[in-house]
Amino acid sequence: MDKQATGGVKAGASLGFCNVWIALNGHLLLQLDRTVMPGEILTVMGPSGSGKSSLLAFIGGFLDPAFEADGEIWLGEMRIDKCPPADRHCGLLFQDALLFPHMNVGQNLSFALPAEVKGRKARKDAIAGALQNIGLPDIESRDPATLSGGQKARVALARTLLSRPNTMLLDEPFSSLDAELRAAMRDLTFGAIRRASIPAILVTHDAADAEAAGGPVVKIGAPPAI
Numbered sequence: 001m002d003k004q005a006t007g008g009v010k011a012g013a014s015l016g017f018c019n020v021w022i023a024l025n026g027h028l029l030l031q032l033d034r035t036v037m038p039g040e041i042l043t044v045m046g047p048s049g050s051g052k053s054s055l056l057a058f059i060g061g062f063l064d065p066a067f068e069a070d071g072e073i074w075l076g077e078m079r080i081d082k083c084p085p086a087d088r089h090c091g092l093l094f095q096d097a098l099l100f101p102h103m104n105v106g107q108n109l110s111f112a113l114p115a116e117v118k119g120r121k122a123r124k125d126a127i128a129g130a131l132q133n134i135g136l137p138d139i140e141s142r143d144p145a146t147l148s149g150g151q152k153a154r155v156a157l158a159r160t161l162l163s164r165p166n167t168m169l170l171d172e173p174f175s176s177l178d179a180e181l182r183a184a185m186r187d188l189t190f191g192a193i194r195r196a197s198i199p200a201i202l203v204t205h206d207a208a209d210a211e212a213a214g215g216p217v218v219k220i221g222a223p224p225a226i
Helices: 052-060 105-112 120-133 149-162 179-196 207-213
Strands: 015-024 027-036 041-045 067-075 090-093 167-171 200-204 217-219
Touching (some): 015 052, 027 041, 027 052, 027 067, 027 217, 041 052, 041 207, 052 067, 052 090, 052 167, 052 200, 105 120, 105 149, 120 149, 149 179, 179 207, 200 207
Parallel strands (some): 041 200, 090 167, 167 200
Antiparallel strands (some): 015 027
């Protein structure tokens, strides 16, 4: 991996980290040198403030300038750490669903559809299929404010998957849910990632999340003293 690729990312590409490191105020937060295979979920565990989310930000291209970071990130044969964020095609899931409040459910999902999905019927069918896949058919016209927390989480997952991401970045996406909903969302999310055959990074402080993800685990240390 010694030169930047210029082509697009092929389906089923792995996510590779080559000598990646992130530091804050001269304190090394993490180092990563490994490959995440298609359909595999790498869990990064550590306490709050230890740098877990900074890794996702570095991958996605939105790391705060207060941090120092270096190393190469590859999706298949394409080096993405030098690409604009929009060209990295990373799917993001956060603790909050972050649905657009001024759009109904169908419009939220339509916003994520790639441009190559053309025509009203094709887009409508894609949205209907996405809702069917998360067990919430026929809620296109619902206002997000009327949804439960679990329903919002499912719609957020469907929206992310509709964008056809090359990789998934999961930032404590289950932590706001109760235990029963958390287990169901883990199964739904991890199952969708495996079926889509895309690599994923999960950051969490919950060992149950890591166990459910079923992939390798990287543990990072305490946050730096201020």
